[in-house]
Amino acid sequence: PLNAIIGYAQMLKEGFSGELNEQQASDVQTIRDSADRLLSMVEDTLDLARIDSERFPVYMDTIAFEEVVKRAIGHVRSVADMKGLNIQMNLMCDSFSD
Structure with missing residues (x-):
């Protein structure tokens, strides 16, 4: 389906x-x-x-976290706009490590 x-x-x-x-x-x-x-x-x-x-x-790899967040926001932006909600992204650092 x-x-x-x-x-x-x-x-x-x-x-x-x-x-x-x-x-x-x-x-x-x-x-x-x-x-x-x-x-x-x-x-x-x-x-x-x-x-x-x-x-x-399993392989560890670096990801572009900011791009992942931007894509996630893009998927819900139209619904947020219709409801009058504002979405903001504030990242404190460029990368994360374990």
Whole structure:
């Protein structure tokens, strides 16, 4: 079902059912982005199950934390705007370590 959601969202975005106005295009992009995130979460859950069963190698890596936060904010910004909420990001440092 998730692949169907992603596929149909892509078809709508590409205009298979007719031209979309700006708001519709934005909504379809939100659907697509959310479905992609859900797919990533499912894949991560499967990876965690493999890690737990010790059948999956684990590698430590550095991430661009600011970019991760910006993407997360981008996914909820339209809902926050509709509700009159303001989202701010204040990072104290560029990286984290263990």
